[in-house]
Amino acid sequence: MRRALISVSDKNGIVAFAKELANQGIEIISTGGTKRALEEAGVATVGIEEVTGFPEMLDGRVKTLHPKIHGGLLARRDLDSHLSQLAAHDIQPIDFVCVNLYPFAETISKPDVTLDEAIENIDIGGPSMLRSAAKNYAAVTVITDPADYDRVLAELKAGGETTLATRKELAAKVFAHTSAYDGLIARYLGNRETVLRYGENPQQQASFIRDAEAPAFSIAAAKQLNGKELSYNNIRDADAGLRMIREYSEPTVVAIKHMNPCGIGTADTIFGAFQKAFDADPVSIFGGIVILNRPVDLATAEKLSAIFLEIIVAPAFEPEALALLSKKKNLRLLQLDFSSQNQHNAREFVSVLGGYLEQDMDTTADDPAAWQCVTERQPTEEEMRALAFNWKAVKHVKSNAIVLGTASQTLGIGAGQMNRIGSLKIAAEQAGARTADCVLASDAFFPMDDSVAFAAEHGIRAIVQPGGSIKDQDSIDMANKHGIAMVFTGVRHFKH
Numbered sequence: 001m002r003r004a005l006i007s008v009s010d011k012n013g014i015v016a017f018a019k020e021l022a023n024q025g026i027e028i029i030s031t032g033g034t035k036r037a038l039e040e041a042g043v044a045t046v047g048i049e050e051v052t053g054f055p056e057m058l059d060g061r062v063k064t065l066h067p068k069i070h071g072g073l074l075a076r077r078d079l080d081s082h083l084s085q086l087a088a089h090d091i092q093p094i095d096f097v098c099v100n101l102y103p104f105a106e107t108i109s110k111p112d113v114t115l116d117e118a119i120e121n122i123d124i125g126g127p128s129m130l131r132s133a134a135k136n137y138a139a140v141t142v143i144t145d146p147a148d149y150d151r152v153l154a155e156l157k158a159g160g161e162t163t164l165a166t167r168k169e170l171a172a173k174v175f176a177h178t179s180a181y182d183g184l185i186a187r188y189l190g191n192r193e194t195v196l197r198y199g200e201n202p203q204q205q206a207s208f209i210r211d212a213e214a215p216a217f218s219i220a221a222a223k224q225l226n227g228k229e230l231s232y233n234n235i236r237d238a239d240a241g242l243r244m245i246r247e248y249s250e251p252t253v254v255a256i257k258h259m260n261p262c263g264i265g266t267a268d269t270i271f272g273a274f275q276k277a278f279d280a281d282p283v284s285i286f287g288g289i290v291i292l293n294r295p296v297d298l299a300t301a302e303k304l305s306a307i308f309l310e311i312i313v314a315p316a317f318e319p320e321a322l323a324l325l326s327k328k329k330n331l332r333l334l335q336l337d338f339s340s341q342n343q344h345n346a347r348e349f350v351s352v353l354g355g356y357l358e359q360d361m362d363t364t365a366d367d368p369a370a371w372q373c374v375t376e377r378q379p380t381e382e383e384m385r386a387l388a389f390n391w392k393a394v395k396h397v398k399s400n401a402i403v404l405g406t407a408s409q410t411l412g413i414g415a416g417q418m419n420r421i422g423s424l425k426i427a428a429e430q431a432g433a434r435t436a437d438c439v440l441a442s443d444a445f446f447p448m449d450d451s452v453a454f455a456a457e458h459g460i461r462a463i464v465q466p467g468g469s470i471k472d473q474d475s476i477d478m479a480n481k482h483g484i485a486m487v488f489t490g491v492r493h494f495k496h
Protein backbone atom coordinates (compact mmCIF):
# COMPACT_ATOMS: atom_id res chain seq x y z
CA MET A 1 0.00 0.00 0.00
CA ARG A 2 1.27 3.48 -0.90
CA ARG A 3 1.59 5.99 1.92
CA ALA A 4 1.39 9.77 2.12
CA LEU A 5 2.70 11.83 5.02
CA ILE A 6 0.75 15.04 5.53
CA SER A 7 1.93 17.72 7.98
CA VAL A 8 0.79 21.22 7.16
CA SER A 9 0.57 24.57 8.89
CA ASP A 10 -1.52 26.11 6.12
CA LYS A 11 -4.49 23.76 6.12
CA ASN A 12 -6.26 25.35 3.14
CA GLY A 13 -7.34 22.73 0.64
CA ILE A 14 -5.81 19.89 2.63
CA VAL A 15 -9.07 18.06 3.37
CA ALA A 16 -10.08 17.78 -0.28
CA PHE A 17 -6.55 16.75 -1.25
CA ALA A 18 -6.29 14.10 1.48
CA LYS A 19 -9.76 12.73 0.67
CA GLU A 20 -8.78 12.24 -2.91
CA LEU A 21 -5.48 10.57 -1.97
CA ALA A 22 -7.48 8.21 0.26
CA ASN A 23 -9.85 7.53 -2.65
CA GLN A 24 -6.80 6.49 -4.66
CA GLY A 25 -6.09 3.86 -1.99
CA ILE A 26 -3.24 5.79 -0.37
CA GLU A 27 -2.79 5.51 3.40
CA ILE A 28 -2.40 8.83 5.18
CA ILE A 29 -0.01 9.51 8.05
CA SER A 30 -0.30 12.86 9.77
CA THR A 31 0.94 14.99 12.65
CA GLY A 32 -1.13 16.35 15.57
CA GLY A 33 -2.98 19.40 14.27
CA THR A 34 -3.19 18.08 10.73
CA LYS A 35 -4.61 14.79 11.97
CA ARG A 36 -7.29 16.60 13.97
CA ALA A 37 -8.28 18.71 10.96
CA LEU A 38 -8.47 15.69 8.68
CA GLU A 39 -10.35 13.48 11.10
CA GLU A 40 -12.89 16.20 11.86
CA ALA A 41 -13.57 16.20 8.13
CA GLY A 42 -13.92 12.42 8.13
CA VAL A 43 -10.54 11.49 6.60
CA ALA A 44 -8.99 8.55 8.46
CA THR A 45 -5.28 8.94 9.18
CA VAL A 46 -2.53 7.11 11.02
CA GLY A 47 -0.93 9.23 13.74
CA ILE A 48 2.78 9.95 13.46
CA GLU A 49 3.37 8.38 16.90
CA GLU A 50 2.03 5.07 15.65
CA VAL A 51 4.66 5.11 12.92
CA THR A 52 7.63 6.34 14.95
CA GLY A 53 6.71 4.62 18.20
CA PHE A 54 7.52 7.92 19.90
CA PRO A 55 5.23 10.64 21.19
CA GLU A 56 5.39 14.10 19.66
CA MET A 57 7.59 15.87 22.17
CA LEU A 58 9.26 19.11 23.26
CA ASP A 59 6.17 21.17 22.38
CA GLY A 60 6.23 19.91 18.81
CA ARG A 61 9.95 20.50 18.28
CA VAL A 62 10.27 16.75 17.63
CA LYS A 63 7.46 14.99 15.78
CA THR A 64 8.67 13.59 12.50
CA LEU A 65 12.44 13.61 13.04
CA HIS A 66 12.82 9.85 13.15
CA PRO A 67 14.47 7.10 11.06
CA LYS A 68 11.06 5.49 10.56
CA ILE A 69 10.12 8.63 8.65
CA HIS A 70 13.38 9.61 6.99
CA GLY A 71 14.29 6.00 6.21
CA GLY A 72 10.91 5.62 4.52
CA LEU A 73 11.53 8.79 2.50
CA LEU A 74 15.18 8.36 1.58
CA ALA A 75 15.45 4.66 0.72
CA ARG A 76 16.20 4.02 -2.93
CA ARG A 77 13.59 1.71 -4.33
CA ASP A 78 15.98 0.41 -6.99
CA LEU A 79 18.53 -0.89 -4.47
CA ASP A 80 17.90 -4.25 -2.81
CA SER A 81 20.29 -3.28 -0.02
CA HIS A 82 18.15 -0.28 0.85
CA LEU A 83 14.93 -2.26 0.73
CA SER A 84 16.36 -5.04 2.89
CA GLN A 85 17.55 -2.49 5.46
CA LEU A 86 14.04 -1.03 5.57
CA ALA A 87 12.65 -4.50 6.14
CA ALA A 88 15.24 -5.27 8.83
CA HIS A 89 14.20 -2.18 10.78
CA ASP A 90 10.49 -2.50 10.09
CA ILE A 91 10.34 0.74 8.11
CA GLN A 92 7.65 1.23 5.47
CA PRO A 93 8.44 3.36 2.39
CA ILE A 94 6.65 6.70 2.17
CA ASP A 95 5.64 7.71 -1.35
CA PHE A 96 4.09 11.16 -0.93
CA VAL A 97 5.01 14.05 1.33
CA CYS A 98 2.73 17.01 1.68
CA VAL A 99 4.26 19.59 4.01
CA ASN A 100 4.08 23.32 4.34
CA LEU A 101 6.13 25.10 6.92
CA TYR A 102 5.63 27.11 10.09
CA PRO A 103 4.78 30.65 8.95
CA PHE A 104 8.11 32.29 9.78
CA ALA A 105 7.71 35.24 7.37
CA GLU A 106 4.22 36.06 8.65
CA THR A 107 5.40 35.74 12.24
CA ILE A 108 8.32 38.16 11.92
CA SER A 109 6.24 40.67 9.99
CA LYS A 110 4.04 41.18 13.06
CA PRO A 111 5.07 44.48 14.62
CA ASP A 112 5.13 43.15 18.20
CA VAL A 113 6.85 39.82 17.52
CA THR A 114 9.27 38.59 20.17
CA LEU A 115 12.48 36.71 19.45
CA ASP A 116 11.09 33.65 21.27
CA GLU A 117 8.00 33.65 19.09
CA ALA A 118 10.13 33.96 15.97
CA ILE A 119 12.37 31.10 17.05
CA GLU A 120 9.41 28.80 17.77
CA ASN A 121 8.29 29.47 14.21
CA ILE A 122 11.49 28.13 12.70
CA ASP A 123 10.36 24.85 11.22
CA ILE A 124 12.90 22.03 11.51
CA GLY A 125 11.01 18.81 10.93
CA GLY A 126 9.11 20.18 7.91
CA PRO A 127 12.13 21.24 5.83
CA SER A 128 13.86 17.99 6.78
CA MET A 129 11.02 15.93 5.35
CA LEU A 130 10.72 18.14 2.31
CA ARG A 131 14.44 17.83 1.59
CA SER A 132 14.52 14.04 2.14
CA ALA A 133 11.55 13.58 -0.17
CA ALA A 134 12.93 15.99 -2.77
CA LYS A 135 16.31 14.25 -2.81
CA ASN A 136 14.50 11.00 -3.50
CA TYR A 137 12.19 12.43 -6.17
CA ALA A 138 12.93 9.35 -8.26
CA ALA A 139 10.37 7.61 -6.04
CA VAL A 140 8.73 10.23 -3.86
CA THR A 141 6.27 12.97 -4.79
CA VAL A 142 6.78 16.07 -2.67
CA ILE A 143 4.21 18.85 -2.44
CA THR A 144 4.80 22.04 -0.49
CA ASP A 145 2.61 24.48 -2.40
CA PRO A 146 -1.18 23.99 -2.08
CA ALA A 147 -1.37 25.27 -5.66
CA ASP A 148 0.11 21.91 -6.73
CA TYR A 149 -2.57 19.72 -5.10
CA ASP A 150 -4.82 19.64 -8.16
CA ARG A 151 -2.01 18.93 -10.55
CA VAL A 152 -0.81 15.92 -8.53
CA LEU A 153 -4.36 14.58 -8.20
CA ALA A 154 -4.92 14.98 -11.93
CA GLU A 155 -1.85 12.84 -12.67
CA LEU A 156 -2.87 10.21 -10.13
CA LYS A 157 -6.36 10.00 -11.58
CA ALA A 158 -5.06 9.83 -15.14
CA GLY A 159 -2.20 7.36 -14.78
CA GLY A 160 -2.28 6.03 -11.23
CA GLU A 161 1.02 7.76 -10.43
CA THR A 162 2.86 11.01 -10.90
CA THR A 163 5.37 11.37 -13.71
CA LEU A 164 9.09 11.55 -13.07
CA ALA A 165 9.20 14.98 -14.74
CA THR A 166 6.59 16.33 -12.35
CA ARG A 167 8.34 14.85 -9.32
CA LYS A 168 11.62 16.45 -10.39
CA GLU A 169 9.95 19.81 -10.90
CA LEU A 170 8.28 19.60 -7.49
CA ALA A 171 11.62 18.67 -5.92
CA ALA A 172 13.30 21.72 -7.45
CA LYS A 173 10.48 23.84 -6.10
CA VAL A 174 11.09 22.42 -2.63
CA PHE A 175 14.80 23.26 -2.61
CA ALA A 176 14.09 26.80 -3.84
CA HIS A 177 11.51 27.15 -1.08
CA THR A 178 13.61 25.76 1.78
CA SER A 179 16.56 27.85 0.66
CA ALA A 180 14.46 31.05 0.69
CA TYR A 181 13.00 30.03 4.05
CA ASP A 182 16.44 29.54 5.58
CA GLY A 183 17.71 32.75 3.95
CA LEU A 184 14.99 34.73 5.67
CA ILE A 185 15.82 33.16 9.04
CA ALA A 186 19.52 33.94 8.56
CA ARG A 187 18.79 37.56 7.70
CA TYR A 188 16.40 37.92 10.61
CA LEU A 189 18.76 36.46 13.20
CA GLY A 190 21.71 38.38 11.76
CA ASN A 191 19.76 41.66 12.08
CA ARG A 192 20.37 42.14 8.39
CA GLU A 193 16.79 42.83 7.45
CA THR A 194 15.24 46.18 8.29
CA VAL A 195 11.58 46.64 7.57
CA LEU A 196 11.22 50.09 5.98
CA ARG A 197 8.29 52.40 6.55
CA TYR A 198 7.29 51.83 2.93
CA GLY A 199 8.78 51.25 -0.51
CA GLU A 200 9.09 53.54 -3.49
CA ASN A 201 5.57 54.77 -2.69
CA PRO A 202 3.52 54.57 0.52
CA GLN A 203 1.33 51.78 -0.88
CA GLN A 204 4.37 49.49 -1.28
CA GLN A 205 5.79 47.44 1.61
CA ALA A 206 9.56 47.15 1.66
CA SER A 207 12.58 46.05 3.59
CA PHE A 208 16.33 46.54 3.31
CA ILE A 209 18.36 43.33 3.36
CA ARG A 210 22.05 43.84 3.98
CA ASP A 211 24.71 41.41 2.77
CA ALA A 212 26.17 39.26 5.51
CA GLU A 213 29.53 40.91 4.92
CA ALA A 214 28.63 44.33 3.56
CA PRO A 215 31.75 46.16 2.32
CA ALA A 216 32.77 49.16 4.42
CA PHE A 217 32.10 51.50 1.49
CA SER A 218 28.42 50.74 1.06
CA ILE A 219 25.12 52.16 2.13
CA ALA A 220 24.61 48.93 4.11
CA ALA A 221 27.64 49.75 6.28
CA ALA A 222 26.95 53.48 6.68
CA LYS A 223 26.81 54.82 10.23
CA GLN A 224 23.89 57.17 10.75
CA LEU A 225 24.85 60.12 12.96
CA ASN A 226 21.64 62.13 12.78
CA GLY A 227 18.18 62.33 11.28
CA LYS A 228 15.12 60.25 10.48
CA GLU A 229 15.38 56.62 9.44
CA LEU A 230 16.45 56.05 5.84
CA SER A 231 13.66 55.48 3.36
CA TYR A 232 13.66 53.09 0.42
CA ASN A 233 14.29 55.95 -2.01
CA ASN A 234 17.00 57.41 0.25
CA ILE A 235 18.84 54.11 0.18
CA ARG A 236 18.71 53.82 -3.59
CA ASP A 237 19.68 57.45 -4.17
CA ALA A 238 22.56 57.28 -1.70
CA ASP A 239 23.75 54.06 -3.29
CA ALA A 240 23.68 55.69 -6.73
CA GLY A 241 25.73 58.57 -5.31
CA LEU A 242 28.33 56.25 -3.79
CA ARG A 243 28.80 54.58 -7.14
CA MET A 244 29.39 58.02 -8.69
CA ILE A 245 31.76 59.47 -6.16
CA ARG A 246 34.09 56.50 -6.20
CA GLU A 247 35.07 57.56 -9.74
CA TYR A 248 36.83 60.61 -8.30
CA SER A 249 39.91 60.71 -6.07
CA GLU A 250 40.32 64.52 -5.79
CA PRO A 251 38.09 66.47 -3.34
CA THR A 252 34.70 65.97 -4.99
CA VAL A 253 31.04 66.51 -4.22
CA VAL A 254 28.16 64.76 -5.93
CA ALA A 255 24.56 65.96 -5.61
CA ILE A 256 21.91 63.39 -6.52
CA LYS A 257 18.23 63.51 -7.37
CA HIS A 258 16.23 60.43 -8.33
CA MET A 259 19.38 58.37 -8.80
CA ASN A 260 20.93 60.79 -11.29
CA PRO A 261 23.63 63.30 -10.48
CA CYS A 262 22.38 66.89 -10.68
CA GLY A 263 25.79 68.36 -10.01
CA ILE A 264 29.33 67.09 -9.63
CA GLY A 265 32.17 69.40 -8.63
CA THR A 266 35.86 68.90 -8.00
CA ALA A 267 38.26 71.45 -6.46
CA ASP A 268 41.35 71.73 -4.27
CA THR A 269 39.14 71.80 -1.17
CA ILE A 270 35.87 70.13 -0.30
CA PHE A 271 34.37 73.58 0.25
CA GLY A 272 35.25 74.54 -3.32
CA ALA A 273 33.98 71.20 -4.62
CA PHE A 274 30.62 71.70 -2.91
CA GLN A 275 30.35 75.20 -4.34
CA LYS A 276 30.84 73.79 -7.84
CA ALA A 277 28.39 70.92 -7.35
CA PHE A 278 25.83 73.41 -6.03
CA ASP A 279 26.39 75.95 -8.82
CA ALA A 280 26.01 73.20 -11.42
CA ASP A 281 22.27 73.19 -10.73
CA PRO A 282 21.18 75.25 -7.72
CA VAL A 283 17.53 74.32 -8.31
CA SER A 284 17.61 70.52 -8.55
CA ILE A 285 19.81 70.00 -5.49
CA PHE A 286 16.83 71.08 -3.34
CA GLY A 287 15.63 67.98 -1.46
CA GLY A 288 18.54 65.97 -2.80
CA ILE A 289 21.40 63.93 -1.43
CA VAL A 290 24.93 65.29 -1.20
CA ILE A 291 27.98 63.06 -1.00
CA LEU A 292 31.38 64.53 -0.14
CA ASN A 293 34.58 62.50 -0.32
CA ARG A 294 36.45 64.53 2.29
CA PRO A 295 35.54 65.37 5.92
CA VAL A 296 32.94 68.10 6.23
CA ASP A 297 34.35 71.24 7.85
CA LEU A 298 32.37 74.05 9.44
CA ALA A 299 32.53 76.35 6.42
CA THR A 300 31.13 73.62 4.16
CA ALA A 301 28.55 72.65 6.80
CA GLU A 302 27.30 76.25 6.84
CA LYS A 303 26.72 76.11 3.10
CA LEU A 304 25.07 72.69 3.37
CA SER A 305 22.77 73.77 6.18
CA ALA A 306 21.53 76.70 4.12
CA ILE A 307 19.63 74.36 1.77
CA PHE A 308 17.07 71.63 2.29
CA LEU A 309 18.74 68.25 1.84
CA GLU A 310 17.57 64.69 2.59
CA ILE A 311 20.97 63.17 3.31
CA ILE A 312 24.62 64.15 3.59
CA VAL A 313 27.20 61.38 3.27
CA ALA A 314 30.87 61.92 4.09
CA PRO A 315 33.91 60.09 5.48
CA ALA A 316 33.73 62.31 8.59
CA PHE A 317 32.16 65.44 10.04
CA GLU A 318 34.33 67.83 12.05
CA PRO A 319 32.75 68.32 15.53
CA GLU A 320 31.51 71.89 14.85
CA ALA A 321 30.15 70.80 11.48
CA LEU A 322 28.31 67.88 13.09
CA ALA A 323 26.91 70.12 15.81
CA LEU A 324 25.61 72.60 13.27
CA LEU A 325 24.09 70.04 10.90
CA SER A 326 22.57 68.03 13.77
CA LYS A 327 20.41 71.01 14.64
CA LYS A 328 18.28 69.87 11.73
CA LYS A 329 16.49 66.94 13.37
CA ASN A 330 15.36 65.33 10.13
CA LEU A 331 18.60 65.70 8.17
CA ARG A 332 20.16 62.29 7.79
CA LEU A 333 23.94 62.35 8.25
CA LEU A 334 25.81 59.25 7.19
CA GLN A 335 29.43 58.45 7.83
CA LEU A 336 31.28 55.95 5.68
CA ASP A 337 34.76 54.55 5.24
CA PHE A 338 35.85 55.97 1.88
CA SER A 339 39.33 54.42 2.06
CA SER A 340 37.99 51.20 0.57
CA GLN A 341 35.88 52.85 -2.12
CA ASN A 342 37.58 50.97 -4.91
CA GLN A 343 37.26 47.51 -3.43
CA HIS A 344 34.00 46.64 -5.13
CA ASN A 345 33.63 43.95 -7.67
CA ALA A 346 30.21 42.76 -6.83
CA ARG A 347 27.48 41.17 -8.87
CA GLU A 348 24.23 43.04 -9.16
CA PHE A 349 20.68 41.81 -9.61
CA VAL A 350 17.41 43.26 -10.87
CA SER A 351 14.07 41.54 -10.85
CA VAL A 352 11.89 41.09 -13.90
CA LEU A 353 8.42 39.57 -14.04
CA GLY A 354 9.09 35.87 -13.67
CA GLY A 355 12.76 36.01 -12.70
CA TYR A 356 15.78 38.17 -12.21
CA LEU A 357 18.89 39.22 -14.07
CA GLU A 358 22.40 39.07 -12.71
CA GLN A 359 25.47 40.91 -14.01
CA ASP A 360 28.88 42.28 -13.02
CA MET A 361 28.94 45.87 -11.85
CA ASP A 362 30.16 48.30 -14.52
CA THR A 363 33.49 48.95 -12.84
CA THR A 364 35.66 49.18 -15.96
CA ALA A 365 38.48 51.58 -15.23
CA ASP A 366 38.36 54.07 -18.09
CA ASP A 367 41.80 54.99 -19.37
CA PRO A 368 41.82 58.22 -21.39
CA ALA A 369 45.31 57.31 -22.67
CA ALA A 370 43.68 54.48 -24.60
CA TRP A 371 41.02 56.67 -26.20
CA GLN A 372 41.22 57.30 -29.92
CA CYS A 373 40.93 60.76 -31.41
CA VAL A 374 38.93 60.40 -34.65
CA THR A 375 38.88 64.03 -35.77
CA GLU A 376 41.35 66.31 -37.50
CA ARG A 377 41.63 68.44 -34.41
CA GLN A 378 43.04 66.80 -31.28
CA PRO A 379 41.59 67.83 -27.91
CA THR A 380 43.74 70.32 -25.98
CA GLU A 381 45.05 69.20 -22.59
CA GLU A 382 42.32 71.17 -20.84
CA GLU A 383 39.67 69.66 -23.11
CA MET A 384 41.07 66.21 -22.43
CA ARG A 385 40.80 66.75 -18.67
CA ALA A 386 37.22 67.93 -19.14
CA LEU A 387 36.38 64.92 -21.32
CA ALA A 388 37.75 62.55 -18.66
CA PHE A 389 35.82 64.31 -15.87
CA ASN A 390 32.49 64.26 -17.68
CA TRP A 391 32.96 60.74 -19.01
CA LYS A 392 33.11 59.53 -15.38
CA ALA A 393 29.87 61.38 -14.71
CA VAL A 394 27.92 60.21 -17.77
CA LYS A 395 28.48 56.59 -16.80
CA HIS A 396 26.14 57.14 -13.83
CA VAL A 397 23.35 58.97 -15.62
CA LYS A 398 20.28 57.08 -16.81
CA SER A 399 20.45 56.41 -20.56
CA ASN A 400 20.21 58.11 -22.95
CA ALA A 401 22.73 60.17 -21.06
CA ILE A 402 24.52 63.36 -22.02
CA VAL A 403 26.71 65.37 -19.67
CA LEU A 404 28.07 68.82 -20.47
CA GLY A 405 30.76 70.26 -18.26
CA THR A 406 34.24 71.59 -17.67
CA ALA A 407 37.27 69.83 -16.20
CA SER A 408 35.96 70.35 -12.67
CA GLN A 409 32.18 70.74 -12.88
CA THR A 410 29.17 69.32 -14.64
CA LEU A 411 26.95 72.07 -16.02
CA GLY A 412 24.20 70.25 -17.87
CA ILE A 413 22.90 66.71 -17.38
CA GLY A 414 20.36 65.17 -19.72
CA ALA A 415 19.05 61.87 -18.40
CA GLY A 416 16.71 59.12 -19.41
CA GLN A 417 15.37 60.45 -22.70
CA MET A 418 14.24 58.08 -25.38
CA ASN A 419 16.39 59.79 -28.02
CA ARG A 420 19.91 61.05 -27.57
CA ILE A 421 19.37 64.54 -28.90
CA GLY A 422 16.51 64.92 -26.42
CA SER A 423 18.99 64.41 -23.57
CA LEU A 424 21.44 66.81 -25.23
CA LYS A 425 18.79 69.52 -25.51
CA ILE A 426 17.93 69.16 -21.82
CA ALA A 427 21.62 69.30 -20.87
CA ALA A 428 22.20 72.40 -23.02
CA GLU A 429 19.16 74.13 -21.59
CA GLN A 430 20.51 73.49 -18.11
CA ALA A 431 24.00 74.74 -18.99
CA GLY A 432 22.46 77.81 -20.69
CA ALA A 433 25.03 80.47 -21.59
CA ARG A 434 27.77 78.27 -20.16
CA THR A 435 27.21 75.57 -22.82
CA ALA A 436 30.03 77.10 -24.87
CA ASP A 437 32.44 76.46 -21.95
CA CYS A 438 31.58 72.78 -21.95
CA VAL A 439 32.74 69.56 -23.47
CA LEU A 440 30.17 66.84 -24.16
CA ALA A 441 30.12 63.22 -22.93
CA SER A 442 27.66 60.72 -24.36
CA ASP A 443 27.16 57.30 -22.72
CA ALA A 444 26.63 55.57 -26.08
CA PHE A 445 27.34 56.31 -29.74
CA PHE A 446 25.50 58.90 -31.82
CA PRO A 447 23.21 57.07 -34.26
CA MET A 448 23.37 60.11 -36.55
CA ASP A 449 25.16 63.43 -36.77
CA ASP A 450 22.36 65.61 -35.38
CA SER A 451 23.82 65.73 -31.85
CA VAL A 452 27.21 66.82 -33.18
CA ALA A 453 25.52 69.53 -35.28
CA PHE A 454 23.58 70.70 -32.21
CA ALA A 455 26.81 70.74 -30.16
CA ALA A 456 28.52 72.84 -32.82
CA GLU A 457 25.66 75.34 -32.92
CA HIS A 458 26.03 75.76 -29.15
CA GLY A 459 29.79 76.29 -29.21
CA ILE A 460 30.84 72.94 -27.76
CA ARG A 461 34.47 72.24 -28.69
CA ALA A 462 35.09 68.62 -27.71
CA ILE A 463 33.14 65.38 -27.49
CA VAL A 464 33.75 61.97 -25.90
CA GLN A 465 31.62 58.99 -26.88
CA PRO A 466 32.13 55.24 -27.36
CA GLY A 467 31.87 55.19 -31.17
CA GLY A 468 30.61 52.11 -32.94
CA SER A 469 27.66 53.41 -34.96
CA ILE A 470 27.44 52.50 -38.63
CA LYS A 471 27.03 56.24 -39.11
CA ASP A 472 30.14 57.20 -37.09
CA GLN A 473 31.65 58.79 -40.21
CA ASP A 474 28.75 61.26 -40.48
CA SER A 475 29.39 62.39 -36.90
CA ILE A 476 33.15 62.62 -37.54
CA ASP A 477 32.57 64.67 -40.73
CA MET A 478 30.23 67.00 -38.84
CA ALA A 479 32.81 67.43 -36.06
CA ASN A 480 35.58 68.14 -38.61
CA LYS A 481 33.35 70.66 -40.37
CA HIS A 482 33.09 72.64 -37.13
CA GLY A 483 36.59 72.09 -35.76
CA ILE A 484 35.30 69.93 -32.90
CA ALA A 485 37.73 67.44 -31.36
CA MET A 486 36.09 64.04 -30.84
CA VAL A 487 37.46 60.96 -29.08
CA PHE A 488 36.12 57.42 -29.05
CA THR A 489 36.44 55.40 -25.85
CA GLY A 490 35.46 52.06 -27.35
CA VAL A 491 33.47 51.40 -24.13
CA ARG A 492 29.75 52.00 -23.69
CA HIS A 493 28.14 52.90 -20.38
CA PHE A 494 24.42 52.29 -20.75
CA LYS A 495 22.47 52.56 -17.53
CA HIS A 496 18.86 51.48 -17.72
Ligand SMILES: NC(=O)c1ncn([C@@H]2O[C@H](COP(=O)(O)O)[C@@H](O)[C@H]2O)c1NC=O
Binds near residue numbers: 030060061100101126
Ligand atom coordinates in the same frame (compact mmCIF):
# COMPACT_ATOMS: atom_id res chain seq x y z
N1 LIG B 1 9.43 18.94 14.72
C1 LIG B 1 9.07 18.15 13.79
O1 LIG B 1 9.50 17.03 13.76
C2 LIG B 1 8.09 18.60 12.79
N2 LIG B 1 7.58 17.82 11.85
C3 LIG B 1 6.69 18.54 11.12
N3 LIG B 1 6.68 19.81 11.58
C4 LIG B 1 5.84 20.91 11.10
O2 LIG B 1 4.62 20.89 11.84
C5 LIG B 1 3.59 21.53 11.08
C6 LIG B 1 2.31 20.75 11.20
O3 LIG B 1 1.99 20.55 12.54
P1 LIG B 1 0.52 20.07 12.94
O4 LIG B 1 0.17 18.95 12.04
O5 LIG B 1 0.67 19.67 14.38
O6 LIG B 1 -0.41 21.27 12.79
C7 LIG B 1 4.09 21.61 9.66
O7 LIG B 1 4.31 22.96 9.33
C8 LIG B 1 5.41 20.83 9.68
O8 LIG B 1 6.35 21.40 8.79
C9 LIG B 1 7.54 19.89 12.62
N4 LIG B 1 7.77 21.01 13.34
C10 LIG B 1 8.87 21.72 13.45
O9 LIG B 1 9.98 21.51 13.30
